[in-house]
Amino acid sequence: MxxxxxxxxxxxxxxxxxxxxxxxxxxxxxxxxxxxxxxxxxxxxxxxxxxxxxxxxxxxxxxxxxxxxxxxxxxxxxxxxxxxxxxxxxxxxxxxxxxxxxxxxxxxxxxxxxxxxTMLAGEYDSRDAVVNIRSGAGGVDAADWAQMLMRMYIRWAEQKGYGVEVYDTSYAEEAGLKSATFAVKAPYMYGTLSVEQGTHRLVRISPFDNQSRRQTSFAEVEVLPVVETTDHIDVDENDIKVDVYRSSGPGGQSVNTTDSAVRLTHIPTGIVVTCQNEKSQLQNKASAMRVLQAKLLDRKRQEERAELDALKGDGGSSWGNQMRSYVLHPYQMVKDLRTGVEDNNPTSVLDGELDKFIEAGIRWRMATAEA
CATH class of the missing domain: 1.20.58.410 (Release factor)
Incomplete structure (x- = not known):
């Protein structure tokens, strides 16, 4: 040799x-x-x-x-x-x-x-992940973009044989999603997907513009660890306002005839969680409670991190904000703004080919933490 x-x-x-x-x-x-x-x-x-x-x-x-x-x-x-x-x-x-x-x-x-x-050694890294996607600036294009991102992550999970449970899909009036919440169920999903958190930017010729103009739109991805009994996230029933309503599909149409969808409002924090994808009100309430607990755990972690950052005097980390651009016009490229990783085939990325971005993100996070 x-x-x-x-x-x-x-x-x-x-x-x-x-x-x-x-x-x-x-x-x-x-x-x-x-x-x-x-x-x-x-x-x-x-x-x-x-x-x-x-x-x-x-x-x-x-x-x-x-x-x-x-x-x-x-x-x-x-x-x-x-x-x-x-x-x-x-x-x-x-x-x-x-x-x-x-x-x-x-x-x-x-x-x-x-x-x-082997770099996934954080306190919550071994947990399942709850993923929230919200459309941002960009009108109907942003709502469509949120739906494209949801499809991208679900395809990524399904290609690997990971379980996915959709808790809520809030459809926009014309097309796409205002928001969606789903869980990816496999060990180390939180540690893996947490590097996807932040703002995702899409640039393309808008299919909703009759003059075929270029449109930039944004969607926000939030990734939370699933709460376990050891986390001591106790929610007082008196602190929760429960609303029930009929599940709705695209265009606002009702998709069932009973008030099975559930909205939970946590009064002390103002956090609102909805779930409408299960058949019964009881199942939806249980799923919504899991998401609420995950959000409260994340809020607790952020408060603890802010206290540590204040003690360190470093002002905290903002890496999770602007994180990736997907350009479909005038050229084709997906680029991660933190790691510099690029891919000239956006179609494959949007079909779930995310591994190189996720792996680079995990390495980047570890290098940033050690710096």
Whole structure:
């Protein structure tokens, strides 16, 4: 093998070894055995929420172990590929070397993606995520943009096999969404998606403008960790105003004949949460309460962070504001304003190809925290 290839394989081995140490494969295997025992308990599904948590954590742990084991096997196979390529001659040798180089680059990408996951060590990073999307400046284009963003995140989640539960969709009059709230249910979703929080900007020829003028519109993405019982977020029923109404679809049309949609107003803070996607008023109220608790937890965290920032005298962090531009006209580009990562294929990004932006965001966040 060429010395440069040997040095590169040694570098990849060092990175993968670090990943294996951080994941603690021995502990991961022990945890899988423990979860498999819990999952085989016939009484597990008596508590559906607990059962889903156990099976989700088990699936995630098995997937992590399988991925890192496959990466190790691929790394061990690479020198063999180069040896076989060296044994060839002429065009066959060129083709075999190209295949080996291609596998090396693919392996580098996959090891780096695994390395990023080991950076999710924040207090709430391992939680499910609640995502709120709100249309901003830009009128009907902004409402349409909010709906495009919701589709982008849901496609990203579904492509990876993550569960998605839509709590609320508030439709705009002409097209698109005023707001939407949904949960992405898989371990480490909050840590992963929290780097997507901020203002997303779209530039395109407006499909709603009969003069086909260029329009800039904005939507806001908020990402919250799902609240667990250990968080001690207690909500006094006397502090909540509950309103019920009929669920509405696009154009304001009623989509059912009973008052099943629920709006919760938390009187002390003024936080308002709505949920209308479940069949019963009771289910909608329970879902709305989960979102309200997540918002109250986030408010508590922000207050604690503000106190720490005041003590540090650094004025706090504003990285979550302007964060990404999606330009469809006069040229095609998606650019992250924090990391500088670009993609010249907005269609694929809007279809859920977000990994490189998310991975770069996690690395950027870690570097910023260490600075």
């Amino acid at each position: 060429h010395p440069d290839v040997t040095a590169d394989l040694e570098s990849l081995d060092a990175t993968l070894t670090t990943v294996e140490k951080v994941l603690d494969l021995e502990e991961l295997r022990r945890r899988i055995d423990e979860l498999e025992m819990q999952a085989s308990d016939p009484d597990l599904w008596n508590d559906q929420d607990h059962a889903q948590k156990v099976t989700s954590e088990l699936s995630h742990a098995q997937s992590e172990l399988r991925k890192v084991s496959e990466l190790r096997q691929r790394l061990e196979d690479l020198p063999v590929l180069y040896e076989l390529a060296d044994a060839e001659e002429g065009d066959d040798k060129v083709a075999a070397l190209a295949d080996a180089d291609g596998e090396r680059e693919s392996l580098r990408t996959d090891i780096q993606a695994m390395e990023v996951k």
